[in-house]
Amino acid sequence: MLAMLALIYWQTVVYATQQTDETIDAEITGLAEQYRQRGLAGLVAVINERSKPERGSSMLYLLTDQRQNPLAGNLSRWPDLEVQADGWMRFQLSDDGRRKGGPHIAQATSFVLAGGVQLLVGRDLSEVTAFRNRIVAALASSGALMLVLGLIGGIVLSRRALARIETINRTSDRIMAGEFGRRIPLKGSGDEFDRLAQNLNAMLDQIERLMAGMRQVTDNIAHDLRSPLGRLRSRIEVALIEPPSTERYREVLQQTIGEADHLLATFTALLDIAEAEAGSPRGQMVPLDLASFARDLADLYEPVAEEKGLRLTIETGPGPIEIRGDRHMLSRAIANLVENAVKYTPAGGTIAVKVAGDGGMARLTVADDGPGIPAEERERVFDRFYRLEASRTTEGNGLGLSLARAVVRLHGGTITLEDNGPGLVAVVSLPLAPEAG
């Protein structure tokens, strides 16, 4: 602020001083012109004209003969000149009543003309000085005002900021105390604090959604693992109640192993989903040709499809489709899509696996002409353990699509189910490897 005031002072005062210099210079040029054209008489006339008090000018003139007796002008006598460092001369001007105030400083320059005639042209600096004093006063008072206002404003602003932070603190305390639904109030001003509060609220919403999801998953796990565990237990119990029979025991134990394997497979799938959703093993991402990857998978599943009376076709185009991925995780994910198609398409149908690359994305589609999935269910089937009513009786754990989506997302891609009219098409989009054209 001080620097700004200094700048204002410097700009205005120096400008005023320069004005003075320039005015005197201009005056001299004018007088010299008159003198050249009309001689001494003309000069006297002009000076007399310009010195008239009613002109109210702050210009000073004095023309004298060689003994310094005044010939024309508005000064009573040749002043005692003091030469300044800047080349101008200064002298004390005693007021003769025409001007207000006490003695003040004037700035002048002088010449000796032909015949010893001397000319002095100057300017009363009282106005400039007064102007400078006014500027200093104005700057000082405005500076003081700014200081006071700034202090008050600063105190008010910091108190308001602290109050808003305190609001955030209080809200987080209450959330920690268990009021999870509570959010930080917004002022609606759209300032930084509002934006901070919005972000924190959005974060809390996100956490709440994730918690709800987790709770849902835990409930599902509890439910979906309880029933097979219950079956397993009652089967063993019944076997023990029945009359002892080695043959029967063997049979029950075989079934129990099958049931346990099924449970283990469910656990593995859940852990794999959790791992893919945590998004950790990016280290395993290596360059991968999606076309040959799809051909390998089709090769694995072609016989089982044919066994069911289905036709499995693969279409990849000639060149490789380079992506970055984890082959093991992707193979599990895509195998689930193919297995679903194999499971749900009735005999005589066709399953078409296609791979194409366009616009920076690789597209892998698994299309069938089976019963399809109603539009309103196409998102829900990605939820863990969610199974369509129609498929409850089919073998499966309701985790395949959840796993597929988690893995594809881990690869930065998307997976959707669409209508194949008739049938279903699973569309997987994965980003192409950057170096691929």
Place this chain on the structure above:
Amino acid sequence: MKLLVVEDDREAAAFLVKGLRESGHTVDHAADGREGLVLATTERFDAIILDRMLPGMDGLAIVAALRASDNATPVLILSALDQVDDRVRGLKAGGDDYLTKPYAFSELMARLEALLRRGAGGKTETKLKVGELEIDLLARTVRRGSTEIELLPREFRLLEYLARNAGHVVTRTMLLEQVWDYHFDPQTNVIDVHISRLRQKIDKGFAKPMLHTVRGAGYCLKAA
């Protein structure tokens, strides 16, 4: 065969030792990593079954220590960690195979026996012979007796793996890993269908089958 089991879980160890002894092996048991390493370096074993998580020492450190001292005893790593990179880390440390807990005992036996065969080494050949079945690995042709058998590339790979382990059980998981390089449990009977197609080609029209299904375990290729 003389085996070393390094496993800290007493019940799991007892079950494993019992199963292996019943299959006719001699089994030593170490309950922690240090004891395991001492036994493994001071005595000769045909194979070591090693739990990954051990008190006192990481199982992988034991494998690394063995390999560093030029001990090439086949090691089968058991682990509750089933992520692919855990598997990769286990194999990189010098393990010969990696099995995730909980496992089926039949799976462990099949893998262990495959390891023991590998450890036994053998002649380097370009032909595999199982009874009257002859596989030419260079020309990629198969004959049974005097009959030439046409196989698709994947069928050839499948038969090759079965022939390399002729007379022994190979599990579906082993086939999926070794022939297709996939590490997941298919929900459909993909492997069975591949096997039945192969069986169509090598057994159909012959008096005695060579490719057998071992109930609850896997498959076995034997001389007719």
